[in-house]
Amino acid sequence: MSKNASTQEIETPGSEAELDRLVTQIIGRVADKWTMYLIDILHEEGPSRFGELGRHCEGISQKMLTQTLRAMEREGLVHREVYPVVPPKVVYSLTDLGSGLGAAFCGVWKWAAENRTRIEAARRDYSRRHGE
Amino acid sequence: MSKNASTQEIETPGSEAELDRLVTQIIGRVADKWTMYLIDILHEEGPSRFGELGRHCEGISQKMLTQTLRAMEREGLVHREVYPVVPPKVVYSLTDLGSGLGAAFCGVWKWAAENRTRIEAARRDYSRRHGE
C-alpha cells in the first residue's frame, strides 16, 4: 500500500502504469479546443441555451457544437436540461465535475493571456529563421 | 487608458474583444492532445531525444511526433538542439514558455487523476441511459 495518497480511491485494481494510461486517456478526450472553449463560456455566462453557446463560441459549426456537447455530457462535464415547451428550449450547465475542470483550465487561460506577446514573438522568430 | 492591468503589455492596439480572440486562438493551437502529452513527458523526463519521446508517447506515430514538435517549436514551447554527430542526435527541451504551460496544465492532470472514478461513473451512467 505504497501509493493511493490521493483523495478518494477505494477500489483500484490496476497498476500505477495503468492508472497513468487512464488519466492520459481522459486528458486526451478533454484536451480539445471546443471543449475548452465551451467550458470557458459556460463558466463565464452560466447556464446557457444551445443557440447562445453557438453564438458565443466563435467559429464553431452547429454540428460540432452538438457533437462536443454530447461528448461533454458523456464525460459528465455538463448537464442537459430539456424544457418541453414550444419552441423547444434546452439549457446546458456545468456539473461539479465540469466546474472543476473549468477551474483547472483557468491556469492555462491565464498562461495564454500573460504570455501572448512572448508566443507571438517566438512565432515571428521562427518564421524568420525558417522558410519566412 | 482604462485597461491593461495585466503583467507586461506595452503596446496593445486591439480592443479587449480582440485580445480575447487572440488568447482564444493561442489556446486553440496549444490545446491539443499530443502537445499536452509531450509537454508532460518533457516535464517528467527532462530533455529527451526524438526517439525517447516517441517511445514515451504511447500511440503517436513518427509523423505526428515530428509535426507536433515542429509546431511546439514554432510556438516557442520547446527548444531543438541538433548535435552534428553520426548517427544524428537531436534533443528537445522545454523552454521557459513551455514549462509555464506545463505548470499551468498540471492542474488539469491533477483534476483528471482526482476525478477519474467520477468520470468513469458518469460515462457508465450515460451509456446506461442512452443507447447502451
Added chain:
DNA sequence: CGGAATCCATAACGATACTG
C-alpha cells in the same frame, strides 16, 4: 429552437519507403 441526417470537401493521420 434544437437538433438529426445527409452529402461532400479536405484535413488529419498511419504505414511505408527512402535519405543524410
Added chain:
DNA sequence: CAGTATCGTTATGGATTCCG
C-alpha cells in the same frame, strides 16, 4: 537516428435540408 516524402485511408468539419 531523425527525419522527409508519398500514398491511401479515415476522421473531421461545413453546408444544407428536414423534423418535432
